[in-house]
Amino acid sequence: MIDAENLTRRFGDLTAVDNLTLHVDEGEVFGFLGPNGAGKTTTIRMLACLISKTSGTAKIGDYEIGNKADQPKIRGMIGLVPDNVGLYEELSAYENLDLYGRYYKVDESKRKERIEYFLKLLGLWDKKDLAAGTFSKGMKQKLAIARALIHDPKVLFMDEPTANLDPEASKTIRGFILDMKKQKKTIFLNTHNLDEAQRICDRIAILNTRLMALGTPAELERSVSGRKTVVQLERVNDAIISAVKKVATGGVEVDEGNKLIIGVGNPEKENPDIMSAIGAAGGRIQFVTEASSTLEDVYLKLVRSE
Numbered sequence: 259m260i261d262a263e264n265l266t267r268r269f270g271d272l273t274a275v276d277n278l279t280l281h282v283d284e285g286e287v288f289g290f291l292g293p294n295g296a297g298k299t300t301t302i303r304m305l306a307c308l309i310s311k312t313s314g315t316a317k318i319g320d321y322e323i324g325n326k327a328d329q330p331k332i333r334g335m336i337g338l339v340p341d342n343v344g345l346y347e348e349l350s351a352y353e354n355l356d357l358y359g360r361y362y363k364v365d366e367s368k369r370k371e372r373i374e375y376f377l378k379l380l381g382l383w384d385k386k387d388l389a390a391g392t393f394s395k396g397m398k399q400k401l402a403i404a405r406a407l408i409h410d411p412k413v414l415f416m417d418e419p420t421a422n423l424d425p426e427a428s429k430t431i432r433g434f435i436l437d438m439k440k441q442k443k444t445i446f447l448n449t450h451n452l453d454e455a456q457r458i459c460d461r462i463a464i465l466n467t468r469l470m471a472l473g474t475p476a477e478l479e480r481s482v483s484g485r486k487t488v489v490q491l492e493r494v495n496d497a498i499i500s501a502v503k504k505v506a507t508g509g510v511e512v513d514e515g516n517k518l519i520i521g522v523g524n525p526e527k528e529n530p531d532i533m534s535a536i537g538a539a540g541g542r543i544q545f546v547t548e549a550s551s552t553l554e555d556v557y558l559k560l561v562r563s564e
């Protein structure tokens with residue numbers, strides 16, 4: 259649904275986005291993660307046809323950004339929740355949405371239906387006649403989301419939609435993103451919130467001007483340290499450790515006195531033998547879990563290695 263090939267944007271001497279290549283599938287929630295100044299907003303602006311690219315190509319569906327004839331098609335296919343919400347403060351919530359609906363030439367009955375649907379879904383229906391300027395940050399953000407969806411776009415770009423929101427409002431918005439996923443929308447989510455990305459994204463790209471990594475949250479976590487099996491025992495002793503070392507492909511560490519952290523190349527294959535070896539050496543197993551580095555470890559490693 260979104261295909262970028264070597265997409266690049268320079269501002270004078272500064273390269274904001276450098277040779278970005280990525281593909282986002284239809285119906286995917288795609289997290290675009292990176293520190294401030296990484297080029298996330300610039301990428302969204304290029305993909306949403308708000309600014310031109312310097313080089314490379316990108317397509318939304320079958321339409322090419324930068325190709326004049328395709329721009330109206332792309333605009334109709336995408337919705338954007340920008341980083342600065344930008345509502346008409348003196349207009350009511352309803353009027354803000356209605357204005358956008360007209361702008362996108364959504365006919366009146368559809369407009370009414372969608373405005374009501376989204377305002378109810380986002381818990382703003384009883385505030386529909388209040389001026390947007392009187393809304394809290396969270397309410398404005400929700401209204402900006404409804405606005406981005408008024409013409410029923412296939413692809414929704416969201417630029418840090420939960421930045422500066424309290425946990426409750428952030429949670430509503432995350433829930434809403436997952437609702438949109440169920441409706442087969444493709445969601446491109448800029449965020450610097452790792453926890454959020456991990457919870458709701460199917461795949462995550464880490465950007466720092468260049469693409470640093472791309473994969474599912476689990477793939478990214480494994481990419482840094484390899485897979486590890488953690489076995490909690492009643493007691494650990496040297497006989498158990500040496501028995502494990504004979505069958506595990508990676509190293510063995512002891513943690514908190516009674517936990518073995520075992521490096522495994524292929525846990526599905528190695529774990530049964532490891533458990534048998536522990537049993538044969540007289541070890542009594544309490545818990546077995548898989549440990550991996552957190553997304554935060556991966557992120558910090560990649561972003562700091564620059």
Ligand SMILES: Nc1ncnc2c1ncn2[C@@H]1O[C@H](COP(=O)(O)OP(=O)(O)O)[C@@H](O)[C@H]1O
Binds near residue numbers: 269273294296297299
């Ligand atoms: N219109 C612009 N003119 C000059 N530099 C810009 C402009 N927009 C963004 N930049 C620069 O491009 C880099 C990436 O910015 P941005 O895409 O906003 O990053 P992010 O959204 O990841 O924080 C930054 O160094 C920023 O200062």
Ligand SMILES: [Mg+2]
Binds near residue numbers: 300341417
């Ligand atoms: Mg930004």
